[in-house]
Amino acid sequence: MPHHVTDPDAAVAWLLAHVGGPLRIAAPLALGKPHRLLNALYARIENDPSHPLQLYTALSLDPPDAAGDGLQARFLRPFVERHFGTDFPRLAYARAIARDALPAHVQVEEFYMQSGALLGSAQAQRAYTSLNYTHVADALAQRAPHAIVQKVARHEGSTRLSLSCNNDLTQDTIDAVIARGLPRPLLIAEVDPELPWMGGSATVEAGFFDLVLTPPGPYPKLFGLPRQPVSDADYAIGLYASTLVRDGGTLQIGIGALADALSHALVLRHTDNACYRRVLHALDPALEQHPLVHAIGGLEPFDIGLYGCSEMLNEGFRKLVQSGVIRRKVHDDLTLMQRLANGSAYTADHARLAEEGEYLHGAFYLGSPEFYDWLRQLPADQGRAIGMRRISEINQFRSGDETLQRLQRRQARFFNSCMMATALGAAVSDALDDGRVVSGVGGQYNFVAMAHALDDARGVLMFRALRDDAGKAQSNVRWNYGHTTIPRHLRDIFINEYGIADLRGMTDEDCVIAMAGITDAAFQAPLLQQARAAKKLAGDFVAPAHWQRNRAQVLSAALAPFRRDGSLPDYPLGSDFTPLEQDLLRALGWLKTNTGSAGGKLRTVLAALRQGPGDNDAMYLQRMRLERAAGFSEWLDARLLRLALARTART
Template identity: 45%
Template sequence: MDPLVKSHDLDTAVSDIIERCGENIILATALGLGKPNRLLNRLYQKVKSQPDKCKLTIYTALSLQVPQAKSDVEQRFLGPFAARHFGEDYLGLDYLDDANQNTLPDNISLHEFYFSSGSQLHHASAQQNYISQNYTHVARDLVAAGVNLVVQQVAKRGDRLSLSCNPDVMLDLIEQMQAANKPLMVVGVVNAALPFLGGDADVSESIFDLLVDDAIPQTLFGIPRESVSLVDHAIGLHASRLVKDGGTLQIGIGALSDAIVNALILRHQNNADYHQALTAIDSVLDSTLVKDIGGISPFKQGLYGATEMVMDGFMHLRNAGILRRLVFDDLALQTLLDQHMICNPLAKSDLQVLIEQGLIAPVITDKDVAWMKKFGLVDINAKIIGANLALAPDSMLTVPATFMEDYWLLC
């Protein structure tokens, strides 16, 4: 990978991209909010203005667009709502405007694997270029398509960057392109309006070839919310009984998702009211099915959330104390947790279990400390001092109140 180039100007960034990628740009950009609209628009217009010199192929999904009125009456109703909900300064995507009018130039093509429902009913080229694709296979298929440019907006905190709500495909794509020994220009565009998310989304500047930061935040697209009907609430109540304490939850976006979130919060925080609501729709609260795979009691272990898109329902579940089950990307460590051989949160006594199971050495080394830091078992500032492991106060590995020292003996 070439040394990181930083730019504060979009036009300069576009010139760098064309110089690096050549006349045939095969671009991948993130689903939904991960798109840096301003840079994409500059690149699109530059290529559009040079039909004999440049070609641009765009691979993406869920290109978001503010609804457009089709008549004066519609505009008078929709205009004030759109300004209030989406913001008057939301910048749309130029390529999407042209695609929706069937006016994409011959030197530019657009391929998406996910549309907003009904958005492409009357657009033949969009339907013909649609890719029926499993999310798991996106990176693999992009490698096969010969992508040479990936562009994504990022959040910034100090010298760290976050891929925010779109960490999955980009990281897989970079890894697979490197494994295939194929060239890929990785471009990040800093957006102060984008939330900084941790975990695998927290990355170093070093993964980028070009980092663009012109200090102008891009307004985020406001997802419309459907009202939750009584039928939705009833479905949510029924579904909430099938969620087992200590389990994993995956929910999408929409009224049914909101209804399930509401029912789970009611179950956890106001269990008597929850039982009363269930009784109103079903006289049998605790059926055999519910006993086998679900529950109607408050959550003791909590849930783990799994999703390809972060949505506000998960944040409500987190704030309600439900989304708190820890899951580790390590089979041996996760097995210990599932078999209740270690606690959640981890306790000082669990250090011996980790040693007995061979996950760390009897005499802890720097390698062991790095492994524990990777999974958040100790604070990022924990370190070996002499023959001791010094723990920061906010470590997940908690020290009992009777243990007043700040160190664990290593030998």
Template identity: 40%
Template sequence: MTPRFTDPDALADAIIERVGRRIVLGLPLGLGKANHVVNALVARALKDPSIHLHVFTALTLEPPRPKSDLEKRFLGPIIERTLGGYPALAYAELQRRDALPSNIEVDEFFFQAGTRLSTPSAQRSYISANYTHAAGYLRERGVNVVAQLVARRGDRLSLSCNTDITLDLLAARRAGQDDFMLVGQVNDELPFMPGDGDLPADAFSHLLDGPDVQFPLFAPPKEPIPDASYAIGFHAASLVRDGGTIQMGIGAISDAVAQGLIVRHRRPDVFVDTVRRLSPDQAAPVACGPFEMGLYAATEMFVDCLLDLWRAGVLKRQVDGAVLHGGFFLGPRAFYRALREMPEDERAKFQMQAISGINEIYGDEAARRAARVDARFVNTAMMATLLGAAVSDGLDDGRVVSGVGGQYNFVAQAFALEGARSIITLPAVRGSGRKAASNILWSYAHGTIPRHLKDVVVTEYGVADLRGRTDRDTIVRMLSIADSRFQPELLDEAKRAGKVEAGYVIPEAFRNNTPERIAEALKPARDAGLAPLLPFGSDFDAVEQGLLPVLGRLKAAQGDSRALLAYVWKGLGAPAPGDGLRRLGLEQPRTLNERVLALAVRGAAAG
């Protein structure tokens, strides 16, 4: 019988007794961490310097930390409502303060975006790795404990949200290549996912289970979808073939792609009209029909919008009885609840697998090639160069924003599979007004995907098909999807480098790439309710949803004192935005700062 514990401290003692005072602890990325087990081991190492704890993981989840007073007023209650009760990971608290003692090491190969930019120790211990290589690097470090959150059904346990690396490690252990303890912490909010991660209890050396170690799952709220993301989403949806395969990640752009696919399926007339309005190249081909055969998903991350695609009848092509094979999942609470409450025969259509089977085609290559027909791998980048390189994980000074993850894996698959394409998406611009900056650059000192693997790049202004193009034609296509405010400077740089002929002029059709044109192009779809801010549900209440566009305008004006003052001035004669000021605690401002904030909110609400 697998020993069961209700006290994490007692379990920590049992782990140390079994493996000794050098613990190499492997933790799944994201949701699947056994937080109480980890924290108990950290506490032991803090008390006893003779214990050396080496943590290897990725995507340590932490609630967002609002920066401005207005953000705190808006996000504070939402964070408490959606993420309250999630136990903080002790090593993350120490790492963020650069306070890890010498006997505790933390190596990560993917950061929660932006959370470790100002943490030197985390930057130093970051490992740049493809997702598929992480298990091998953990084995090289001598992993002797893997601690994972699991779901329970009778005498069976499911790896649920994180089959990804754990299944690869277990395969190595069965082959006699490694010997480690698999420790489980039972969480009753996790859905029991059938498939390869459905294990007998005796696959685990120890289990932590009891009412005192239950906790609510980390459930980030949905992001509203701005115009630029919707434009990107509709463009990308036009590239997907019926009967094909799809992969995508989390965030507003992925939600926009999913909504674009649903509109295409249900309202192909509106879909075609929207894409034509968005694209100045009226001759561009657009896939427009509904999905008769449907799509199959082979995706490292099972995101909730893929469940919405299944509900809409878009995700329905089956491979081995499944419409989706995924490596891990993370999403809002409604997503976890939907999986928990789904009839077992339906839940079996969503199979979780080892990351080696999702992110690569090797091992069972013939079957994977047959399954992943007409694949479209949709991933996001922060920036891209005119020569087609993508910058997705880090800055030019070497600091890491997030990580490579599986992006390279899917780009490589796009070139290895017949009929497949890699689609890199990004907004053409970040910021607004005088703070606006182009995300399309002549060059950048850091790259995630090199230019020789350029394929398809999509911004709100259109699609650039770059595969096999000359440098000159690559630049010309990238200029056509850049924001017009930055096109002249970009073109000048290309000409100075001799990559574009001196007499080249950007065609008239591409010289009106502006946010205003995108807003106008999307207006019919917005007015028809086919491009809502939150198409797949929300953790925001009605008042908060009403405040989203107001706060969006104020955020866009940050750093522009004249724009902010204009909102304050306008607010002097503007009515209060419903219950918005009460929700923000600004209904009866007491300080000068609160009075200015209240006026700015009034002005932004007035438009």
């Protein structure tokens, strides 16, 4: 039986008593970190060089910093307090890394970072480890951790504990440690009553852990990802992507606004197909005749439904389950799946699949407070249909189970995001050309490789055609870039707001033409010129006239009626912001875009000085605490905000 304590300091004392000298500790990514235990451990060793600490983890989530007096800080302060709670236990080591303030005897090694948050941290950049998700367990075993610490859920009346949000690496790591002939690490659980209970293979006997920490209440909120607004470009990408999904197939999606847009498009396709087709026609009148849509996708509602198999379960999957898109069940009985595949299944097989089958598999989950509430409140039959699995089962073919997994993962579509793509089919997803890491490889390479390994699968990388660089638009279709995440020999399908580029098996010239066809019109000519100079494009190639429609204003005009009538809402999966805050977010986004350059800032300030008061400005200024401006800076901020509200007002 495990040792039980209620005080995090007592758990740290127990750990130090069992491990003398340096400490090598592993902790799950994202939600599964035991915040109270890790903070107690860091507080104990921060000023004690006699206990050097190496922490192996990823995605150390930290709420936004609301310090300062600028408009962003004024917006964030009330939101952060409401959304995360005043008692949210920020990870002390993560705050130190952001300031490059870790003591010399502490190192935190991560294989995935909160996107863009640590570009300026030398300590984080130097200690980053570039790994495919499926290689992490063995890399951890190589480091011979003394202990694995993890947040768990406890179910009233059960003697078992649930790994809940993170069934991804713990068991795989233990197996990898043992395979190397190393001693099994100590296992320490921190029970969090806020964590949703997930059953099945996510549960272990309490004796699986050596120590169970149950801190006293009150318990802070779980880290909730604020859901972001979906732009016109995001919706176009999601709509194009939704046409490549085959009924009865398998779905993997990532996280963020592009995944939200894809999820909404799939729901719209299923629940209001007539509206869905009107939106598609407005977006691209020729889309219904696209050869790839006919070959691998479809536009009809989902008669059979999809099976979800994704390393991360998120907000989109909640909506897809609730709307009936995700409902195709699979079973871990190979012979049953074979009979289903060849049409020889018995009536009892179908009954067993309905009773025991699962329609959604994931390795970890992360989302909004609403997402966590949904997991907590799932009826028993729906809860049983969601299986939290090891990462080795989700992101690759598990040894000995490949035949089964191929039967389960039929017609798989793997959708992930990248930052940039090259004209020859390489993808840039995790780092900049100077080597600094934005996020990490995670499972992207795993799913790209699996798309090529499965007979009827396709891998889709989604990206926005344009990015803002100091107030100037730049193309995300590059001729070349100094860093790639996915090499061009694994090229498959790319989608941005201007269309679909099918690169699988294509010549370099065909790839160039396909990628130029989804490049913003302002950047097509220089891209084609680079291709000609590199001998990858015929000198007499002439761009088709319809490519000139690849412009943001053309896209916005096409989607405008559906933005107005609510078919394409700003927050398709729900919002964590009040309606007033949603208006402010649009306004602040407009200001950011229009003050990114010196000239733009000057023009915006001059326009703000001429802007008269709006009818509802008072409530917005009150929310931002600018109703009584103190000094010139606050007075100017109030003027700028009024201008931005006027320019982004919805009619």
